[in-house]
Amino acid sequence: MSEYLFYFLAFVSIFAALLVVTAKNPIHSVLFLIVTFFAIAGQYIILNAQFLAIVHIIVYAGAIMVLFLFVLMLLNLNKESEPVKSYLMKGIGVLAGCLLALVMVAALHKSTMSPALGNPNEDIGLVGNLGKVLFKEYVVPFEVSSLLFLSAMIGAVMLGKRDPKIEPVNEITN
Amino acid sequence: MKLLIGLSVLAVITMMMGLFKSRKIVLPVVVLGLLGLLYIASGYGCYCEDKMFGMYINEHQFLKMFDINKNSGLVGLIMISGLLITILAHKGFNYTENHRADMHALMLFSMCGAVIAVSYTNLLMLFLGIEIMSIPLYIMAGSNKHDSSSNESGLKYFLLGAFATGFLLFGLALIYGATGSFNVNQIYNYTHNQLNVSGGIFKMGIVFTMVGLVFKIGAAPFHFWTPDVYSGAPSIITSFMSTVVKIAGFGALIFFFNGVLHPMGAEWGKTFAIISAATMILGNVTAVYQISLKRMLAWSSVAHAGYLLMTVAANGNNVPKAVVLYLAAYSLASIATFAVLITTGKENFEDYNGLGKRNKWLAIGLTISLLSLAGVPPLAGFMGKYYLFTTVYEQYPWLVIVAICTSAISIYYYLKTIIAAWFKKGSEDAIQVPLSTVFVILVCILGLIALGLMPQVVLDLA
Amino acid sequence: MLDSSSSSYMPIVLQSIVALGFVGLVLVLVPMLGPKSKGSTKTDNFECGIEAQGDARVKFSVKYFLTAILFVLFDVEVIFFYPYAVNFKSLGSPGFLAVVMFVAFFLIGFFYVLKKGALEWEK
Numbered sequence: 001m002s003e004y005l006f007y008f009l010a011f012v013s014i015f016a017a018l019l020v021v022t023a024k025n026p027i028h029s030v031l032f033l034i035v036t037f038f039a040i041a042g043q044y045i046i047l048n049a050q051f052l053a054i055v056h057i058i059v060y061a062g063a064i065m066v067l068f069l070f071v072l073m074l075l076n077l078n079k080e081s082e083p084v085k086s087y088l089m090k091g092i093g094v095l096a097g098c099l100l101a102l103v104m105v106a107a108l109h110k111s112t113m114s115p116a117l118g119n120p121n122e123d124i125g126l127v128g129n130l131g132k133v134l135f136k137e138y139v140v141p142f143e144v145s146s147l148l149f150l151s152a153m154i155g156a157v158m159l160g161k162r163d164p165k166i167e168p169v170n171e172i173t174n
Numbered sequence: 175m176k177l178l179i180g181l182s183v184l185a186v187i188t189m190m191m192g193l194f195k196s197r198k199i200v201l202p203v204v205v206l207g208l209l210g211l212l213y214i215a216s217g218y219g220c221y222c223e224d225k226m227f228g229m230y231i232n233e234h235q236f237l238k239m240f241d242i243n244k245n246s247g248l249v250g251l252i253m254i255s256g257l258l259i260t261i262l263a264h265k266g267f268n269y270t271e272n273h274r275a276d277m278h279a280l281m282l283f284s285m286c287g288a289v290i291a292v293s294y295t296n297l298l299m300l301f302l303g304i305e306i307m308s309i310p311l312y313i314m315a316g317s318n319k320h321d322s323s324s325n326e327s328g329l330k331y332f333l334l335g336a337f338a339t340g341f342l343l344f345g346l347a348l349i350y351g352a353t354g355s356f357n358v359n360q361i362y363n364y365t366h367n368q369l370n371v372s373g374g375i376f377k378m379g380i381v382f383t384m385v386g387l388v389f390k391i392g393a394a395p396f397h398f399w400t401p402d403v404y405s406g407a408p409s410i411i412t413s414f415m416s417t418v419v420k421i422a423g424f425g426a427l428i429f430f431f432n433g434v435l436h437p438m439g440a441e442w443g444k445t446f447a448i449i450s451a452a453t454m455i456l457g458n459v460t461a462v463y464q465i466s467l468k469r470m471l472a473w474s475s476v477a478h479a480g481y482l483l484m485t486v487a488a489n490g491n492n493v494p495k496a497v498v499l500y501l502a503a504y505s506l507a508s509i510a511t512f513a514v515l516i517t518t519g520k521e522n523f524e525d526y527n528g529l530g531k532r533n534k535w536l537a538i539g540l541t542i543s544l545l546s547l548a549g550v551p552p553l554a555g556f557m558g559k560y561y562l563f564t565t566v567y568e569q570y571p572w573l574v575i576v577a578i579c580t581s582a583i584s585i586y587y588y589l590k591t592i593i594a595a596w597f598k599k600g601s602e603d604a605i606q607v608p609l610s611t612v613f614v615i616l617v618c619i620l621g622l623i624a625l626g627l628m629p630q631v632v633l634d635l636a
Numbered sequence: 637m638l639d640s641s642s643s644s645y646m647p648i649v650l651q652s653i654v655a656l657g658f659v660g661l662v663l664v665l666v667p668m669l670g671p672k673s674k675g676s677t678k679t680d681n682f683e684c685g686i687e688a689q690g691d692a693r694v695k696f697s698v699k700y701f702l703t704a705i706l707f708v709l710f711d712v713e714v715i716f717f718y719p720y721a722v723n724f725k726s727l728g729s730p731g732f733l734a735v736v737m738f739v740a741f742f743l744i745g746f747f748y749v750l751k752k753g754a755l756e757w758e759k
Contacts, residue, residue, distance in 0.1 A: 045645070055715055063708045070701045104378060111352075111374035131719030135731045141298050142716070143734060144290065146741035147182055148306050149709055151283040153745045154189060155313035156709075157754045158276050160702035163319075186744055193751040 002046050009046070013039035030068050037061040049125025177249065178289055180211045185282035192275025200275045201264055204282070208257045212250070247498035247632070248292040248425040255417040255505045256285045258617065259410065262509070264610040266410025266516045269318050277317060280310035281414060288418050292425030297346045297356040300426055304342065304390060307422055308335050311415060315407040327406025334389070334399045342386025348379030358434045365437045380442070383430065390423035393479045394453035401460075404472030405521070412468065413512030416475045417505040424482055428497060432489050439489030443569070446487035451576045453480030458580040462587050468521040470587055471511060474547060477584060478504050481562060484573050488566040496561040499632045503546060503554035503625055510543035510618035513611050526591060527600030533607060537595045539615040546622045548588040549581055554625035561629065702754055713742050 016035040023029045037060045044053035123129055134142055184207040191200050259266075260281065267274050287307030294300040312335060316328020350356055352375040353364040364376075389396040404412045431442055457477030464470040482500060485493045514536050518525065530537040546555035559581065567574045625632060681688045720727065720735050749755060 051719065059708070059712060059715065063704075063711050067701070067704055067708060070704055074698060074701060107374035107378050109374075127719050128722045131723040132726070134716075134719055135723065135727050135734055138298065139730075139734045141296070141302050143737055143741075144178075144286075144299070144302050144306070146738050147185075147283055147286055148302070148309060149713065150186070150189070150741055150745050151280055151306065151310045151313070153706070153709060153749060154276050154280055154283075155309065156702055156705045157749060157752050158273050158280075159313060159316065159319070160698055160705070161752065161754050163272050186741075189748060190744070193748065 006043070006046055009039045009042040012036075013043075026072050027069075030065060030072065033068070034061050034065055037065075044125070047125055048123065049130075051127035051130060052125060177211055177214055177253075178286060180207075180214060181282060181286045181289065184208070184211065185279050185286065188275055188282060189279035192273070192279070197271075197274050200278055201260070204260050204278050205257065208253065208260060212253045212257065247494070248421060248501070249289055251421050251498065251502055251505060252285060252288045252292065252418055255421065255509060256281070256288075256414075258509050258614050259414050259417070261610050261614050262413065262513055262516060263410055265608050266408070266413075269321075269408060273317065277314065280314050284308075284310040284314070284414070285418060288422035291422040292429065294426070294429075295358050297349065297358065297361075300430070301339075301343060301346055303422070304386075304426065305339060307419060308339065308390070311335075311411070311419065314411045314414070315403060317411070318408050321408075323406040324408060327403045330399055330406075331403040338386050338389035338396065340386075341382045341389070345379045345382025345384070345386060348375050348382065350379075352376035352379060362434050362436070365435055380435065380438075384442075384445075387423060387427040387430065388449065391420055391427060391479045391482075392476050393483055394449050394456055394476075397453065397456065397476045397479075400476050401469050401472045404475065405466060405469040409468065409512055409516045409519075409521075412472075413509055413516075416471070416508050416512075420475065420479065421501050421505065424479070424497070424501065428486055428494070431486050432493060436489065443487045443489055446483055447570050447573050450480050450483035450487055451573060453477065453483060454577055454580040455480075458583045462583065464587070465523060466521045467523055467526060467591060468515060470523075470591075471508070471515075474584065474587070475508070477580065478547075480580075481559070481577055484566045484570065484577060485562060487573065488569050490565050490569070493565055495632075496558070496565045499554075499625070499629055500558035500562050502632050503558040503622065506618045506621045506625075507543040507546040507555060510539050510615050510622075511547070513615050513618070514540045514543075517607055517611050518605060523591060523594055524600070526594050527598035528602065529595040529600070531602055532600075533605040535612065535615070536605060536607060539619055540595055541592050542619050542622060544588040544592055546626070548585045550585075552623075552626045554622045554629070557626050557629040699757070706749060706754065710742070710746075713738075 013036050016032045016039065019032040020029045020036065023032060037056060041053040041056045041061075044050070044056060184204065187207075188200060188204055191203065260278065263278065263281075267277050270277060284307050287303050287305065287310075290299055290303030291307055292303075294303060312328055312332040314328075315331050316325050318324035346356070349361065352373050353361050355361060355364075385396065388394075389399075392400040404415060407415065431446070432439065435442065454477055457473050457475075457480055461470050461473035461477060464473060482497060485497050514529075515521070517536060518529075520526070526540075529540065542553065546553035549555045549559040551557075559577075563574045563577060566577075683689075716738065717735070720731065723731065
């Protein structure tokens with residue numbers, strides 16, 4: 001049962017991801033990306049990691065997607081202003097992607113997961129166990145990641161906030 | 175750990191100072207703080223007593239073989255380069271007067287990341303280090319909001335860098351899948367025990383990790399971003415990128431491939447030899463055709479990444495020492511060159527015509543640092559190249575021949591600048607040099623000469 | 637892989653099927669049951685009854701984005717609380733210290749953001 005579910009979700013996520021890339025309308029790309037995220041969240045549930053699944057939906061499908069939509073609005077993409085990509089470039093891109101996929105499949109199709117992993121504990125993904133690992137074993141990376149957040153904050157304020165001295169540029173504000 | 179905590183606290187303090195209209199004291203506070211931290215880093219070695227959660231450098235099983243004791247060489251280099259660039263920022267941050275404190279804070283955060291990236295014992299820390307180093311950089315590269323080339327540089331660096339980080343993360347995940355651990359000791363044991371590791375997952379993981387790290391140091395197949403990003407970013411940020419970031423990225427790379435994956439060295443050596451040869455040839459040949467000094471320096475930094483990558487291929491025991499010496503020589507010379515670039519504010523070769531008449535000291539600084547980059551004895555660059563080539567020669571003689579040929583090419587474009595500065599006629603207005611810049615250039619030049627005459631100092635330190 | 641608790645997802649699955657089925661049903665039924673009328677006025681976008689002008693995509697101001705990005709940062713921060721809260725007792729004082737340090741960094745960031753006026757709506 002869960003094996004079929006895995007293949008179904010994997011198919012959905014890959015198919016939706018392909019549509020993200022090929023969709024003409026950027027808004028459609030964003031919607032397909034949401035489908036991809038939901039499919040991946042489904043994979044987390046199969047792995048019995050409900051917390052990660054929910055976080056994945058809240059943060060990615062919720063918050064990050066809003067940012068994506070905002071960026072699309074900021075860019076103000078119109079049919080007229082969209083750059084025309086040449087077929088040659090597209091062809092080369094597809095070819096390169098396929099080659100990479102081929103190499104990966106060739107390298108991975110016979111390999112097995114490490115015996116070092118053993119039989120992973122089924123409950124490893126539950127929020128309680130996750131918390132124990134995060135706040136004991138991985139507490140240093142956890143603290144260090146706050147530096148990342150701080151620098152992102154400075155960056156957002158510095159780049160996003162208009163400097164007081166400069167004359168406001170003309171733009172339509174809602 | 176102390177150093178890392180100190181750096182992040184200093185960064186937070188700096189960030190807060192920006193709020194309280196204390197623009198004047200930001201620079202002195204940062205410089206004093208960095209000096210204090212340098213003392214901590216140099217003293218009894220901040221890494222010895224520290225066994226915090228096994229997330230951070232110290233007792234590796236392979237430390238003796240790897241021979242960067244306490245890693246103090248690379249950390250020290252990062253701190254010293256950061257300090258010198260901070261002093262340069264006195265003039266270098268003039269374009270963003272409102273955000274002086276923010277920029278200093280970002281630079282310190284980036285240094286935190288650099289320190290983590292050269293002293294990880296857990297691959298998760300490697301990833302976080304690279305990210306903490308890169309994200310402030312993306313912001314700083316685009317910090318000159320009213321200059322479109324700075325915007326382009328920031329955006330380009332961000333998009334490509336994020337892509338490379340994706341590769342790195344994917345690679346690390348695959349390595350975790352193969353070995354069952356993020357801990358470098360366990361990964362080392364894994365490679366050691368199964369010398370003919372046939373696991374495709376593991377190898378794929380290594381390939382992706384390699385892509386991510388090679389991108390960060392800007393070597394051959396993944397160097398395309400370097401010239402645009404380096405020449406578009408504000409000069410002070412370019413100097414930071416080409417020194418601190420390169421040291422950290424290279425430290426992470428060499429630590430991973432020559433330390434963690436040491437038993438597999440022969441397998442990866444050939445790949446790195448080819449990457450290195452391609453990088454040296456591409457970097458040096460393209461640098462010849464540049465008309466902008468800044469862009470030429472970008473290409474030359476690609477070329478230097480190529481020289482350094484030879485050591486990853488060689489995978490020898492003396493390698494770390496030679497690398498630290500080379501990186502020291504390269505960083506000092508780059509900082510001095512960028513100091514000149516920041517002072518004049520000009521980027522094209524033509525603007526450097528007759529620099530000797532406009533300001534003698536700037537021209538001398540430029541000359542000595544470029545000569546050192548070219549590897550002219552008795553400067554540090556020569557010593558660095560000498561040790562580098564001798565360590566590599568045993569295993570890859572052909573690589574050393576490529577390196578020597580490309581160094582010969584590099585002399586052409588470095589000399590071109592020097593000749594322009596002394597013998598060509600240009601504008602004759604004298605250039606005022608702020609005291610801080612004079613100090614930095616002086617330190618760099620003295621360092622270059624001292625290292626050239628007594629390379630043993632750094633070799634012992636490393 | 638799906639453990640014994642897989643049956644506990646049944647309500648969610650049923651709920652999703654009902655929700656999606658209802659939407660599908662309505663979408664199919666409405667055109668079948670309702671009256672049809674075609675014409676250029678009918679297919680136009682509806683904009684308060686007056687004629688639509690220009691493009692629907694207006695250039696946004698970047699300040700929306702600033703607010704959104706700060707939201708994401710704090711959103712991620714809050715998510716870290718949940719695994720801590722679940723283990724509150726067993727983690728003891730070291731865990732508490734770790735979280736306090738993390739929150740302290742974020743409070744500093746919050747203070748910074750407030751003081752810089754990034755949350756003020758500039759005109």
